[in-house]
Amino acid sequence: MSTIQSSCAYCGVGCGVSVSSTQADWDHTDVSSLTLVGDNQHPANHGHLCAKGERLLDSLVQPNVLRYPVLRSGKPINWDEASSLIADKFAQTIAQHGPNSVALYLSGQLLTEDYYVANKFAKGYLKTANVDTNSRLCMSSAVSAMQRAFGEDVVPGCYDDIEQAEVIVLIGANTAWTHPVLFQRMLAAKRANNTKIVVVDPVATATAKQADMHIAITPGADLALFHGLLGYLAHNNHVDKDYIAAHTEGFDETVVHAKQLSEDINQLAKQVGVSATTLNQFYQLFIQHKHVLTASCQGVNQSVIGTDTTNAIINCHLALGYVGKTGSGFFSLTGQPNAMGGREVGGLATQLACHMGFADGERELLANFWCVDSVADKKGLAAVDMFDAVADGRIKAIWIMGTNPVVSLPNSSKVAKALADCPFVVVSEITPDSDTAKLADVLLPAQGWSEKCGTVTNSERTITRQRGFIAAKGQSKADWWAISQVAQKMGFAGFDFANSASVFREFAALSAKVKQAFPHKVFDLSGLQHLSDSEYDHLAPTQWPIATAEQIGQRGGRQFTRGVFATPTGKAQFIRPALAKTNEASSPHVQVIVNSGRSRDQWHTMTRTGHIASLRASIPEPVIRLHPNMLATFSVSDGDLVTLESDVHTAASPVALARVVTDPDLLPHMVFMSMHWSKQFSLGMGVNQFLDNRVDPVSLQPGFKFQTAVIKPIHLALQGVVFGHHDPAAQGLCWQVAQTLTSGICHHIGFRSAQDGFAFQASAHSLLWSANVNGQRVHVQCNMEKGIAIAIKILSSARVDLALEPMNAFIGQSVDKSFIKKLHQQINAGNSPLICACTGVTDAQIADEMNAQFDQQSFHDGKQHVQFDKALDAMQSSLGCGRQCGSCHSEVTQCAQQHWQQALTYIDAEYSTEEDVA
Known part of the structure; x- marks a missing residue:
């Protein structure tokens, strides 16, 4: 058995995976021959994976896969025709309407090499900075805050700080769900080192339920919380005045504002939405402990005050002098696997490659390196503005790669209409089924995660080789290759890349030029610019900056440890937040x-x-x-x-x-x-x-x-589920959700008119009957062909809970009296919700196991010696739920507690009855 190391396709943790095959020839590998586990040598995850990561191989068998270029009419074309068409349309659009009439919209799912070529193509040769990415939707507020405070988009810390911290504060981050592998490291640190975990979130999330302290703030109050903390630290004379004087600027103006906010702790607590006691306890954590690590995610970023909030958090660490120090400082939890890699190459419309901006010297360096007379001279349109420009006709040609803006952007109905009306839309995708793909004039078959080759950079600045392990199917191609083909068709030099290694070498060489010209910048891949193809193929996970080849494989590094930052003065900047309100009430309705x-x-x-x-x-x-x-x-x-x-x-x-x-x-x-x-x-x-x-x-x-x-x-007259054959365009359907099962697909359906519900799929070869199921009137319809069930519809005036997999098993069976009897038994059995995705354990299984554990407990004088923790541990050991990726641990615990309490209530009632009788 041979093994290939690669990286997970999901979040910014950047977990390493090991894929093994029983077949010797990887080029002809069948998915069924593969196994996947976490890479126990990778510094990000040490072998652990979440539920999604564990099922990466399941994601490879898509219901509908794109294998060749196709026009909106459905006509397939070859790559030469497709790239010529795109080149001609982009050239004609620019000639008639100027460079800013075209745009590229990219994705944190792309590899760094794809991102680099796309930015070179647009910003260097098309002369437009209208190149943005869906990372704008999740990470740009943290990016902007770090640029303002540190001078550059640099996360100072690393994952090892989790084990070194005394206190970990998670702000707007349901880490148990969104970054389960990191959260398991936090829980391990809590057990081993007594690390305190604090969650700042309006919601009692799965993460909050496992924390030592939950600060349930008013939504949007995290900015006031941390700006008030800065004032609190100053009031209590707990700021590092020497560090502030030597390494920062802007403190005095910022702290005056903060002190005003924190002067009345009771008023501040009211504004934040917590008690004054809770607020004081939280603030005291920063005074009583040196090693405090704060980490934020979308709850902070996806806000109209996200940048100011992040700066308010960073301000506190600067005031304490704890930036770049072990187990402390600010950490940005990244959403996508290559959001940081995309930012490194200038993937956002507001920046150029290698963390450069649009200053004259930076643009000149880039133009010289790319051998063009000039590059884009100003910032382009960011995601929301970009699609507004598509809607109003300013952008007339757009190329979308690896993302689905028709769904992911706000006001997405407007985005859908904009793309439908746009004169020319190109989409690079692995499936034709996405909402965005269906609006493409040219749909290009991109390589999927298992096929493509390149690099990604995770939240702690670690570059990992993405290694394909399945030969590309059909005519699917790497995104960098597709862009290069179009560029060459447009007559542009500098796009004759032989492979992804040659793209990466050029990017690393550019970073060396930038570092030489602007030595204050942190980002540096100089040590990787001379990698051979073989060295690139075997590149170990490596954290940047990498000044020399000897640093390949380094990990666990921190930045700004000596208090020297990437600003023109070398000093970090305190940023005074605007403290703007986040909502605008405008409706007489209950909101x-x-x-x-x-x-x-x-x-x-x-x-x-x-x-x-x-x-x-x-x-x-x-x-x-x-x-x-x-x-x-x-x-x-x-x-x-x-x-x-x-x-x-x-x-x-x-x-x-x-x-x-x-x-x-x-x-x-x-x-x-x-x-x-x-x-x-x-x-x-x-x-x-x-x-x-x-x-x-x-x-x-x-x-x-x-x-x-x-x-x-x-109001629905009838609702339910249909198994087997289904007509998605049926008249009267107002509720319809497709769900994949292990043995097919079912559809959750609903009708406002009972007449429509009964007419749905009715035919001469169907049986329709009604029955009372647990006091609920249920209508059952079975469609047949030659006596075999091809569709089963279950409808009622209220929701019908069904075990979907057993119900779907009736499709394909002969319809007779025994069939109908078994079908009714199955409908009567109801359904038990799934609790753990890793193990498939349901609520009913947890109930049975907890009841069994309960029966083993002892009683004395009518009182039970409660041993819930012991029973929970035994139940999890038996069923395995909550013990794999850990993301469902709080749900498992809550479910177990409910059944345990039910058993306790029953026993208490029994004893009360006996006492009454006595």
């Missing part, structure tokens, strides 16, 4: 605050994970999580369907459709809906279609968080 984010087991717009049965099982439909106290306010019940729409709703405004799930962990007047859903999977589409496109004024990152909306109930 809710919308918080969008990720589900535990899914990724982005689900084009990679939505078809994996084990990852879809936990949340099969779009749901809106709502505090139970708010049900009466909106006249809805748990399980009802509702619309989520803008508080300035008009008849033409888009709405999101989802099912209500009560969640006591939310604040009243707050709802949560995951960002994953799209038209590809659901008739109700997704949450982003009604969110407006307000942005942070500094980072230009959209403010997905803390927008207001109105909930309205929808």
Whole structure:
């Protein structure tokens, strides 16, 4: 068996993976012959993976894969025709409307080599900086804050700080779900070193439930919290005055503002939304401990004050003198596997390659290196502005690579219309099924994760080789290759790259030139510019900066350790935040605050994970999580369907459709809906279609968080599930969600008219009957061909809970009396929710095991000696749930506690009865 080391395709942790094959010839490897585990030699994960990472191989078998270039008409063409068409259209558009009439929209899923060639093509040869990336949607506020404070987009710390910290503060980061491997390291540090974990989040998330302290702030109050902390530190004379004087600027102006905020701790606590006691306890952690590590994610970044909030956090560490020190400082948790690699090569419209800006000297250096007369002379349009420009006709040709903006951007309905009306749209994708791919004039087959070769950079600045292990199928090509073909068709020199290694060498050589010209910059790949193809192929995970080849393989490094920063003066900058409000009430209706984010087991717009049965099982439909106290306010019940729409709703405004799930962990007047859903999977589409496109004024990152909306109930006459054959265009369907099962696909459906529901798929060869199932009237329809079941429809006036996999097993069976009896038994059996995606353990299995453990406990004088922790450990040892990637640990614990408490209540009731009788 042979093994290839590569990197995970998901988040910015950058986990290493080991892929092994039983076949000797990798070029003809069959997926069924492969096994995948975490790479125990990789510094990011030491062999651990999350549930999504463990199922990477499942993501390779896509329902529909793009294998050749195709036109919007559906006509397939070859690569020569496709690249000529793109070159001609881009050249004609620029000739008629100028360079800024074209744009590229990229992705943190691309490799660094793809990103580099795309930026060279656009900013160097097309002369436009209209090149942005979906990293704008998740990381740009942290980037802008680090640029303002440190002078450069540099994360000072490393993952090893997790084990060195005395206190870890997570702000707006549900790390247990979004970065499970790192969170397991945090929990291990808590057990081994007594590290305190503090979570700042309005919601009692899975992460907060495992923390030592949860600061449940008012949404949007994290800026006041940390700016107040700076004032608190100053009031208590707990700032490093020598460090501030020697290594920083702007402290005096900033701290005056902060002191004003923190003068009245009771008033500040009220503004933040916590008690004064809690606020003091939190602030004292920074006084009582030297090694405090703060890490933020989308809860901070995806806000119109995200940059200021991040700077407020950084300000506190600068005041303490703890930047670049062991176990302390600010750390940005990155969303995508190569968000940092994309920023290194200038992937954002607001920067040039190697962390350069648009100053004359920087542009001149880049033009000379790329052998062009000039490069783009000013910042381009960031993501939201870019698609606004597509909508109003300023951008007339756009190339989208590896991302799905029709779903992921705010006001996504406007984005869809803009692309539908755009004169020329190119999309590079692995599947034709995404919402964006369906709007392409030219659809190009990109290589998928398992096929492509290059590098990615993770959150701690570690470069990892992405090694393909499956031969590219059909005509799928690397993105850098596709861009190079178009560039050469347009007559541009400098794009005759032989392979990804040659691209990387050029990029590293550019970084050496930049470092030589601007020695204050931290980013440096000089030591990698002379790698041979073989050395590139065997490159070990290496953390930058890399000044010499001897540093290859280095890890665990920190930056700014000596207090010298990448600013013109060498000093870090304190930034005074604006303390702007984040919401604008504008509706007479009862509003809710919308918080969008990720589900535990899914990724982005689900084009990679939505078809994996084990990852879809936990949340099969779009749901809106709502505090139970708010049900009466909106006249809805748990399980009802509702619309989520803008508080300035008009008849033409888009709405999101989802099912209500009560969640006591939310604040009243707050709802949560995951960002994953799209038209590809659901008739109700997704949450982003009604969110407006307000942005942070500094980072230009959209403010997905803390927008207001109105909930309205929808009455369904009939709803249920159809297995087997399905007509997705059936009349009357107002609710439709496709769900992949291990043995096929089912569809969750709903009708406003009962007549439509009964007419759906009815034929001469169908049986329709009704029955009472656990007090609920259920209608069953079975369609047949030659006596074999080809479709089974279950409908009721209320939601029907079914075990989907056993129900789907009836498809293909002979329909007789025995069939109908077994079908009814299965419908009566109901369903048990999935709790652990790694092991497939359900609520019912946990209940059975906890009850078994409970029965083994002893009683004395009518009182039980509760040993819940022991029982929980025994249950997890038996079932394995919550013990693999750990992302479901809090859900497993909560589920176990509920069943344990039920058993306790039952026993208490028994003893009470006996005492009463006595």
